Amino acid sequence: MRMTSIKMKKKLDELFQQEENWRVSFNRDKNTYRVEWKETKQGVTITIPNVIAKYEQRGxxxxxxxxxxxxxxxxMMHEEHQLEGKEKHIFPVIRATSFPKKTKAGTKLVYTEHTAETNIYYALDLGTTYQLIDQKMLEEQGWSVERLKEVSLFNIRSLSAAxxxxxxxxxxxxxxxxxxxxDASRILNEAFLExxxxxxxxxxxxxxxxxxxxxLADIQNETGYDILAQMTMKFFAEGRVPITSLPFIYEEKHLEPVFILAKNKPKH
Incomplete structure (x- = not known):
């Protein structure tokens, strides 16, 4: 029997309504379901058709x-997290330039520009998940963006890249x-790229x-560009957090996004 949005809403109600500090709501027009803290209204919005698709695949x-x-x-939204003493748990995360620059509550997220396609955000690793670091958190704890960047890049270099x-x-x-x-953050490990x-x-x-x-691709003939373009597009379409379908050429410590045309060498 086919799963409908209304049936899925009922299933989600069963999962999330029992928590007394949370509020749930269903937007019929947008076909979304939201779970949020009653007190702060911070929360998560779920797209129901996506949940149905996953449910039909995996039950x-x-x-x-x-x-x-x-x-x-x-x-994570409800906890106050400290940066001091957690230096080893701060990592950079790569995101598309279209990724939001603010939290749902309107606080500016800390990020630095990376390439024409990507920006670098910063995350506090909490074990099973992580929290993107925002301006408020940085100011309250007296950290500079430079310090955050330095600490996070040191940590990414310490991760294995085999x-x-x-x-x-x-x-x-x-x-x-x-x-x-x-994994994508390892693009910031310059020693590894070199x-x-x-x-x-x-x-x-x-x-x-x-x-x-x-x-990473060691391109040795024209076909290599085509294979890389197809591979990147396939991964981009399947990714949980997509970043960019454009590959980069790495030359002289610089990443240049390239449009790869079928049967052609890259056009910068």
């Missing part, structure tokens, strides 16, 4: 996972996919289609 396990992530997210290699049509592709939430560049036979291309993968 109750999809709802269990959703419940866990919503609970963690709401819990890629898996795959050779296709004479081109070498390397994948970093540890699922620790910071090492990959030094070992590349051809041109080094780098891609961050979504948060949970970093692709």
């Amino acid at each position: 109750e396990a999809a709802l269990d996972e959703l419940q866990f992530h919503i609970q963690e997210s709401l819990k 890629p898996k290699k795959d050779t296709v049509a004479g081109n070498d592709f390397y994948f970093v996919a540890t699922q620790d939430g910071y 090492e990959m560049r030094a070992n590349a036979s051809g041109e080094l291309a780098v891609a961050v289609p979504h948060q949970d993968v970093l692709i």
Whole structure:
């Protein structure tokens, strides 16, 4: 029997209505479901058709996972987190330039520009999830953006970046996919990129289609560009947190986004 939005709403009510400090609401026009703290009105909005699609694929396990992530997210919104003494838990996260610059409550998120396609945000790792650091948190704790950036880049360099290699049509592709939430962030590990560049036979291309993968490609012939373009687009479409479908050429410590046309070398 087909799952409808109304039936899914009832299932979500069962998951989230029992918590007395939360309020739930259903927007029939937008087909969304919201869970928020009664006191602060901070919360999470869920797109019901997306939940239905996951439910039809994976059944109750999809709802269990959703419940866990919503609970963690709401819990995180309610807690006061300190940066001092948590330096080892601060990491950079790569996001698309279209990613929101403010929290739902209207506080500015801390970010720095990275490329024409990407920005760097900063996260406090909380174990099972992380919280993006906003301006208010930074000011209250007397931190500068420079300090935040320095600490986070030091931490990203400390994470292992052992890629898996795959050779296709004479081109070498390397994948970093540890699922620790910071795979794409490893694009900021300049020492790692320099090492990959030094070992590349051809041109080094780098891609961050979504948060949970970093692709590096040693492009040695024309076909390599086509393969990379198709691969990046596929990962981008499937990613939980998509970033960009455009790969970058890495040259002289600089990342240049490229449009790869079928059967053609990149057009900058």
